[in-house]
Amino acid sequence: MDDTEQRILDAALRVFASEGFTGATTRRIAEEANVAEVTLFRKFKSKKNLLKEVLINNRTVFSSMEDLFQLFQNEKDVNLETELRILGKNIAKAMRDKKKDSKRRMFMFMLFEEGRRRPEVSEALSSFLQMNIKPLSEYFDLQIKNGKMRTTNSRSAAITFVSYFVYTSLLREVFGDSFFGEHDEEIERFIDIFTKGILKAEEK
Amino acid sequence: MDDTEQRILDAALRVFASEGFTGATTRRIAEEANVAEVTLFRKFKSKKNLLKEVLINNRTVFSSMEDLFQLFQNEKDVNLETELRILGKNIAKAMRDKKKDSKRRMFMFMLFEEGRRRPEVSEALSSFLQMNIKPLSEYFDLQIKNGKMRTTNSRSAAITFVSYFVYTSLLREVFGDSFFGEHDEEIERFIDIFTKGILKAEEK
DNA sequence: CATGTAAGTAAGTAATTACTTACTTACATT
DNA sequence: AATGTAAGTAAGTAATTACTTACTTACATG
Structure with a gap:
């Protein structure tokens, strides 16, 4: 597992948890993960898909x-x-x-x-x-x-x-x-x- | 209590419940209540305040x-x-x-x-x-x-x-x-x- | 050195959203 | 008939947001 990917997944977990799915913004998640927002999209395609990956990652x-x-x-x-x-x-x-x-x-x-x-x-x-x-x-x-x-x-x-x-x-x-x-x-x-x-x- | 106001409050309860506070839009609430969106703002000033009033209304x-x-x-x-x-x-x-x-x-x-x-x-x-x-x-x-x-x-x-x-x-x-x-x-x-x-x- | 890869920067698009303004319509009271 | 009130219509503003495109930088490997 990629280090950058993992950092995004961890950040997503935190932000989803504190803001809810709708309330969480991709910008905030990227900030939390210390990556550019565009990297998030390159790796995970969409916000929906990111949630799915967080789920799999934490199963x-x-x-x-x-x-x-x-x-x-x-x-x-x-x-x-x-x-x-x-x-x-x-x-x-x-x-x-x-x-x-x-x-x-x-x-x-x-x-x-x-x-x-x-x-x-x-x-x-x-x-x-x-x-x-x-x-x-x-x-x-x-x-x-x-x-x-x-x-x-x-x-x-x-x-x-x-x-x-x-x-x-x-x-x-x-x-x-x-x-x-x-x-x-x-x-x-x-x-x-x-x-x-x-x-x-x-x-x- | 005003009939229109009550209808907005009821609609807000329903929409907040199904979409969450962040996910609920004032447009949807107004639609559900069969009023113009502007009426909602005239009566309740803001979305935040509407939530507060729903709370009071249902206490x-x-x-x-x-x-x-x-x-x-x-x-x-x-x-x-x-x-x-x-x-x-x-x-x-x-x-x-x-x-x-x-x-x-x-x-x-x-x-x-x-x-x-x-x-x-x-x-x-x-x-x-x-x-x-x-x-x-x-x-x-x-x-x-x-x-x-x-x-x-x-x-x-x-x-x-x-x-x-x-x-x-x-x-x-x-x-x-x-x-x-x-x-x-x-x-x-x-x-x-x-x-x-x-x-x-x-x-x- | 050359090339590929993973990341960043910057700018922008199209849609949505909370909320506003200006004006109109319908109806009730005086 | 005149006025006030509660509602609608329509258009718009400023901000935000998911997501894209085009280009650049840094680094590792052959």
């Missing part, structure tokens, strides 16, 4: 959720609740630490908007989301098999889990940390509800 | 969640799980039936994007979200007091609940119904997890 990088799961592949005797708590905090940590991730998250967010109008975009988005949900529901299936988790639809459980993290990280992005309190405490509370439910014991 | 209408809760104010002896199941299905039904709601949801979605750049927008969005979360967590507080729900942070419970519905309705909007199965079944499964948790009884 593997987006699957960060998959990496997080490799942590658990070996450890077998750990408590499920503890494991999820660790997973949740790792996700939160990844979101906090890496500024790159914030850009990616916002880029994804932009894809939601753009996906409503452009089928190729929604397709790319769909396969990315599946990439997050699939390993998680496979993990849940395993836990059910191991008798650590009660029999529920594993995909529904995965969606519930992912919903929370997507939604709250979105809110944190828009409102800063003012909307919630401390990250880890909030996650503790979610995991508590997710694992034990909200009902009183005798009501079940 | 009360957005609080649909509040209405849904009035259903429960009187019934006291119903099972909490059943109640939540009904609430969930009502939300889903409202989303399915009313086409207006789809526009509002998409408008809200656009606000997330726009809110990152414009503080007035994120402010309006914040107060709207509070409007959804507040009655729900008050409801949970009541249930805890009545001994039907175990002691958890009611706000965290509300956010978990809302996360699921916001996220899945977003996905349905972008991907159609292909991403999930039947609406009601999916909700049943979520409520099951939300109320009972995912752990096996002996693991708690």
